[in-house]
Amino acid sequence: MMRALMFTTLVLTAFSALGSGCSSEDYFCDDSGCYYCDGLGCRPVDPPDRPPCVGDYECPAGTACTDLGCVGECTSDDECEMGTECRSGSCVAPTEPIPVPNPGVCTTNDECLASGLVCLDGVCTPDDSVCSADTDCAAGELCISGECLADDERCQFDHECGEGRSCINSECVTGCTDASSCDAGFMCLAGVCTPPITEGCTSNAACGGDSVCVDGACRPECAVDTDCGDGFRCSTAGACVVDTRPRPFCSNDSECMEGRVCRSGVCRTPCETSEQCRRFDVQFNVCSEESLCITTNEATSDCATQSDCLTGQSCSDGICR
Structure with missing residues (x-):
């Protein structure tokens, strides 16, 4: 009796398949799913993984x-x-x-950087210029604030930044006590001169015609540094950002006073002892192994970037603080 019931079920299934267009090898979908059919009947086809x-x-x-x-x-x-x-x-x-x-969808780069992406037009987007670690950058470059920067684009010590600026976490920033000590259009935030915080954005459509939404803020669009105002540069994302690069005092020895040499954008005094350095300059008061006068922080530096410091510390003027 059981075998007869099973045979009847198979026959009914076959007739049902024929009624659905399975009289020959075929494939079809209906409300119940997708099926592949041949002379033996119809078999369900699952969607791909x-x-x-x-x-x-x-x-x-x-x-x-x-x-x-x-x-x-x-x-x-x-x-x-x-x-x-x-x-x-x-x-x-x-x-x-x-x-x-x-x-x-994203509003800031922080939501995308873990995947090596940048927040552009409100969407995490692949961008070769964006990094999340030094290993994402070419040899000789370091990952600073999501950008791969070469040696001459990042700082280690305050004197590399120019008058009125300090080197904090490889970026030259302008310190302040209130807005009056910052350039026009900047505000004083956490002791650092910062561009005004504009209304947040999630897409380019929320910004003006010549602006793009980068890292949750509308920023002027650019192709080269000269497209941006004083104190700004054109980032690899094509938006004007604060220029935190060092400002070298010299590029060759001829730009220094007689007897001094240009090293890393700074005019250095040759020396044999630290006492000689202190007679020339109160800032560069230590005679280095290279027989050049350097600062105390250069002589005792324990960091080049924030990654050299403990969690919660910053690399300020070459010292973890």
Whole structure:
């Protein structure tokens, strides 16, 4: 009796398949799913595995990040893999809901840097110029505030920054006690002259025509440094940012007083003893192993970047504080 019942079930299944267009080798989808059919009947076809994602930047070309993972984009069923059909521009199984897009929305670079990305136009976007660690940069470069900077673009000691600026975490910044000690248009924030905080943005559309949304703020768009105002430079993201690069006093010996030499943008006095240095300059008061007068901090420095210091410390004028 049981064998007869099983045989009857198989026959009914076969007739059902024939009624659904399976009289020959075929593939189709209906409300219950997708099926592959041949002379033996119809077998369900599962949708392909989809890699999980947190933004479009993690998905292969031709797919988009959604709550279902990386889903193929389409305009017709022919563009979808077996097990799926084209619905609302996405390749999904008939039994799956319409996926919810998850492009990787962001407001600041901090939300993207862990993946080596930058927040542009409100979306975490791959950018070769953005780094999250020194290992992301070329030889001789260090990762400072998300940008790979060469030796001459970062500082270690205050005297490399020029008058009125200090070297903190490899960047030359202007110290202040109130806004009156900052350049016009800047404000004093945590003892550092800072550009005014503009209304936050999440996309370029929220900014003016010549501005872009970078790191949650509208910044003037640029291609070269001269597109930006005094005290600003054009970043690798194409936006005007505060210029924190060192300001060398000299580029060769001829720019120094007679008897001095230009080293790392600073005119140095040759010496044999520290006493000789102190007679010439109260700042460069130590005679180095290279027989040049240097500052006390240069002689006792314990950091070149913030990564050399303990958590919570900054590298200020070559010393962890």
